[in-house]
Amino acid sequence: MKWEYMSNKIKVALAGNPNSGKTTLFNALTGSRQHVGNYPGVTVERKETKCKYNGIEITVVDLPGIYSLTPYSIEELVARNFIFQEKPDVIIDVIDSSNLERNLYLAIQFIELDVPLLLVFNMIDEAISKGYHIDIKLLSRLLNTPVVTTVASKGEGIDDIFKTVVALAGNRNQASSSIIKYGKEIDSQINILSDYLLNKNIMNGKYAFKWLAIKLLEEDSEIIQEINKNCDNSEEILSLSSKCRDYLQSFFGEKPERIIGDKRYGFINGLCKETVYLAQEDRISTSEKIDSVLTNRILGIPIFILFMWIVFQLTFTLGNPPMRLIEFCIGSLGRFIAFFMNDGILRSLIVDGVIGGVGGVLVFLPNILLLFLALAVLEDTGYMARVAFIVDKLMHFIGLHGKSFIPLLIGFGCSVPAILGTRTIENRKDRIITILVVPFMSCGARLPVYTLLIGAFFSSAVAGNVLFSIYITGFLLAILMAGIFKKFLFPGESTPFVMELPPYRIPTLKSVIIHMWEHTWLYLQKAGTILLSLSILIWFLTNFPQNITYSKDYENNIKSARENFVINMEPLAQKLNVSIEDIDKNEDIKKIIENLKTLKQSEDAVKQGELLKYQYGELYNLSVNYMELQNYIAGQMEEKQREKLGVSYAGRMGKVLEPFISPLGFDWKIGVALFSGFAAKEVIVSTLGTIYSLEEADENSISLREALKKDKIFSPLVAYTLMIFILIYSPCIATIVVVWKETNSYFWPLFMIFYTICLAWILAFFIYQGGRLLGLN
Amino acid sequence: MRTLLDLKTGEKAIVKKITGYSLIHRRLLDMGIVSGTCVQLVKSAPLGDPLEFKIKGYHLSLRKSEASTVEIM
Known part of the structure; x- marks a missing residue:
């Protein structure tokens, strides 16, 4: 083999079994800059860092954790190809010192490659405390390979690694493969x-x-x-x-x-017999004691549920206040900028498009940070493998791996961190199937839409059952689709569940923080930029074209209404000594209008109105007239907005879509709302608000509920069909982008959009048409 | 034919051979389940499957379907 080597630059590959402390060692070696990405064409994470040692630049590439060098798993193939294609100057094989036999199995395969190899016996302290005595010198001689002992979590032995790596890189004639005998x-x-x-x-x-x-x-x-x-x-x-x-x-x-x-x-067995001495063979370790409680037959499941509850609460409940804060800051920034800019297209672009888009990216940050904090702790302590161990039977039943459980659970909060969380699933098939069904776990953003529709069309007695039926539908669909995907997309034998249960360890703060930060940064960097551009695109589609010829001259209507008001009310105003120009600043009139507005919603409005009239006399008449003017102006503005949305690109799409969605009982207005839901599911509520000409509508808005009820297109059946459709149809842009980046392919996100829309349509069709046949409409 | 499935909790046995040649069996081999190795059944998961074994000083979990392909002496 030819190894290109320049005296001032060394490339090192860091290899080793999973749970050998490889990542901890990588972090201990780490220089100022870490680069995280994927190996080309696959979803295996690639980490790289540069460090300096005695003026020599050492690039360390972290290979995936592997047990062997077969071509039967992506990780092993990636590691192998890296070694042959990129020809690192030195391979470091990290070995768990208290699990020598299995770790050496990989090491001797490296020895057979005849490449400069350094064996790092990591966690040597743990091995010593477990009673192992390893004759390192003899072992090194028998393998004809340098061995360094380290405690990576404490930074011990790092200097020795650098020293040996530099020496090895300068002297590349290591050929030890003849050492290994097969008989x-x-x-x-x-x-x-x-x-x-x-x-x-x-x-x-x-x-x-x-x-x-x-x-x-x-x-x-x-x-x-x-x-x-x-x-x-x-x-x-x-x-x-x-x-x-x-x-x-x-x-x-x-x-x-x-x-x-x-x-x-x-x-290896022979090798260990000669070099390793174990003081006490059958001692029960602390880790085994902990495990006998955590995976206990009776206690195992309650403890598991408790931990999962903590993970979920940590991610979403603890994440909620900072999320609100981010929303508030983004909103304030928007208002701040809006204050200094003239109303117009540029302001709309900056405030609604750019700042709104940045907000849409940042708003997930607290959830992602906290989820990865939880995942890092679960992974580094060794509990993650137990999660898979405990729920595997359940998950295997629906065709998934035990490790799919956490992403699915997180999916009930938000699909974006859930899909990022599938990184813990090593097998690509299982990972993709999990990604494909995660959106069926009805996320938090869909809840406001359900609340609105259930509040408008179902009595409070059945509201809970209706909501539950939506969630359970999603859950059942996930099971069903996982089974179908397993059978048709990834046929063949199921993934082996041959999984190591590593000893419990106390995670280091550094590794948890690095883990958390790396994934968050990856999200910001990759998903963030695309997400931002797509939000601007959606802003464009709902705001353009700009030069619309309206069916009515709204501005003129408003102007003449205002003029009429001034002409008609001038005498009365003068009589009451009120300036008609500054009428909006008059405190009494403000108070009366406020009172009138609250009256509308109470029972004995007429009686109370009479009372006000009696109290304020002619000022009351002026106020009523002024309020009517205000209402008229607002109505005109809203009608204009609705017309604008109707002819916008999004509105036109809604109208084009109408024939496709009318068999589901939907009209173009719902089409536009569904289209906007592509940006984020909760946007459906505010879009419906715009369509029904209501400012500042939210899911609890009584007026929006009333407006929906008044629209003939809606009925409880249509509302239910719509909820099912919203549950299933295309996940939001953020999810799609994350799927794209995580699977490293265009196919999966496009497939996801396509199959979810088809499935949503089919199910909605049967519910709506079936319901009609049963006379439910 | 006795397999790993026949072990009682805490019981140890020596591996005779792995029956079958698919991916799963290749993986079992790489993880150290080779003839002559001592395997101990540590426990089964709370739902009964998978099982936890101790082998070559570490803990390995296998589904019952996988454990049944490992023949013991």
């Missing part, structure tokens, strides 16, 4: 194959020949594929390798890959 029979076949490969100089020595020979004996699918693609004499190579395989198969009566695996562990 006479296998070794002889390896030699036959590797000699052949060496003679033909297969693939110019991209892979170490011995390693390539072993991979051929193991029938490594990726390697065979590559040989088929790149070698002219591939048939010859493969026939030789199958001859060797056949020989071994007949000799051992077992597949060669199985024997090779056995022999590797056998080799």
